[in-house]
Amino acid sequence: MYSKITLTLRHFAQSLRLMVGMPEYSTYVDHMKSTHPDRAIMTYEEFFRERQEARYGGKGRLNRCC
Template identity: 55%
Template sequence: MDASRDTPKTLWRRVVQTARLLIGVPDYDTYVAHMRQHHPSRPVMSYEEFFDERMRARYRGGGGRCC
């Protein structure tokens, strides 16, 4: 990957994604891509449902990975 070719918009997305991962906020776009690739027959949660579910999983001490 050649970072010198990245547009400012792409760089900003990477910065935001990295910051979210550092503070423990899950990435909805990554979740959607995973669901579409690995579980196409399952419904995809809305952003609000996804965020609520991830926060519940994080603070109840449970995992949450499907695979």
């Protein structure tokens, strides 16, 4: 019973993060290990910064309509 509740809470938390546009680092790491084993995996800080720049526009650029 405890494991079912824990799993449900994890899925709920993951859904909330995806709703606000916060990607899952562990999913990225799993993908890189299985699909691109020859490439270096970014640290969490690098990953977070790259995702923020991709979403909001980095390097002084604004990526929005208004």
